[in-house]
Amino acid sequence: MKILTNIVNSIDRETVEFLDNHIIEIEKGIIASITPQTKNTAKSKLKDFSKSVITPALIDAHTHLPQLPITGNYGYELMDWLNNYALPSEIEFENLKYAKDLSKKFFEELKRVGTATAVIYSSIHRESTNIAFEEAEKSKLRIFMGKVMMNQNCPKELCENAIQSLSESYELQKIWHKKNEKLQYVYSPRFGISTSPELMQEAAKLSRLNKTFLQTHINENKHEVELIKNTYSKTYARLYEEAKILGSKTLLAHAIHNTKEDLDILQKTKTNIIHCPDANLFLNSGQFPLRELENREIPIGLGSDVGAGTTLDMFQIMKSMIYRQDHLIPIESPFYYATKGNAKILETNGGEILEEKDAEFLKIDFKETVKRPQEILKKLIFSQDYKRELLIF
Ligand SMILES: [Zn+2]
Incomplete structure (x- = not known):
């Protein structure tokens, strides 16, 4: 043609x-x-x-499928927003009919806005995630996805034990990782608060062994960072480094409130940071240190982070990226990150x-x-x- x-x-x-x-x-x-x-x-x-x-075609390097219906629930910062909106939306995703309908809708929406590749968190639920993968396969989009892993500080409906979390993630990975050239499994521990360092470490082992990506969140909100410091007496990146989850196959969303030690660790380990500016504006999380990360040549990607992000439309996310900085950035920069930059991080042949x-x-x-x-x-x-x-x- x-x-x-x-x-x-x-x-x-x-x-x-x-x-x-x-x-x-x-x-x-x-x-x-x-x-x-x-x-x-x-x-x-x-x-x-x-x-x-x-x-x-556009690429979205960080988003949450079950959270699509709760976009726009303004009024809280991260931890309260999670408890009031995000986690309840993931509890609902356990229902298989609901999961199927929502997955279908989610992939249709990705197509409508022009996104051909997306990196997605499902919920903790094995069967619902399996159904989401079935819909991903039908969509012909390039989908990186994994079930959320969490085993502490979470609502009882979403709390797994570590063994179950690992075995169910591994089962899904065996079925879906590179089932065809469009689909990849991503080990997806939620973040240091709700996933224990031991579970993180085991997930990273499976990820390395099976050559998949691993995704989680880091340094998004001041209160969250404080909780990490009080619980573990170390910085967020140090916690992740000791759990051996960092490296070029790891995607960390946010990285806003970084210490110098954090940045040194992220730089040394060549870990990818996914910037989610619309979600950062929405949850009043703070300003992403774009210039500092670029100067350190830490690889950066761009994501919608729906449902804290208000849209899957990556052109709107590019606009938020421009608005989130306190200085003018080239108009070419967000377009680079949403196409060629994201493709480079995800090692795909698109972008x-x-x-x-x-x-x-x-x-x-x-x-x-x-x-x-x-x-x-x-x-x-x-x-x-x-x-x-x-x-x-
Ligand atoms: Zn997220």
Whole structure:
């Protein structure tokens, strides 16, 4: 298949390229070639998207499926919000019919907003997570997902014992990890408060042994960080380092209130940090130290963190990323993180429109012609006056 179109591609945090009137040739879901249109191009053999702009499909590196229905419940900071809204939504996810319907809706919503790849927490429930994976498989999206692991300081309905948590996670991993090229299992201990260091350590062992990612949260809220310090008499990153969960296959959401020791550990272990600016604004968690992490070359990804994040729409998350900083950042930066940057962290073949990459595009139709790449990004991020369609070949 050949498509005639205009391409917007991220190069790095400060650069996008714009290729107008180019032909993308796709073979078996992979981009075979990208060439400029010439006079000799036979138009009859082309799919004509010459009035549209094509970007790489978007990637969401951190979100919670069961929490979709509780987005927008404003009024609390992290710990109270978890107890009042997030955890009750996960208790409800135990119901299998509910889990199936919600999973279907969640993946449809990802498609609607143009996200082809997402990294997801389910709930602690084995069977509901299995059902969520079945729906993920049907969706044809690239889904990294795992059941939440928690064994302390949690409501009784969500408290597992460590053995059960590990065996159920492992069973799901055996069924779903790389069942096809689109699906991966992710070991998902919730965070240091509700997952014991011993359970974290065992989960990390299984993750390393089976070459999966592991995801959890770190340094999101001042009160939470205080709790960690009072419980373990050490910093958050030190706790995680001693539990041996850090490294390049680990995704840590937030990292807002870091000590210097924390940053040294994250940098040394090359651990990935997933920035979730919309959730940080919503829960009044604080300002992500973007510049500091970039200067230390700590790998950064971008996530919606629904349901503290108010939307799965990664263009809205890019807008929040810009608003969350106290200085101006290049418009190209959030676009980089939501496409090429996230793909790099997740080691996927998406996130860029280049030869040999997966053909996963977002087709954009503006009301008028927009031809400068920065103008295109500004419209995508700050206006909602356009149509979008996810194309996966
Ligand atoms: Zn989260």
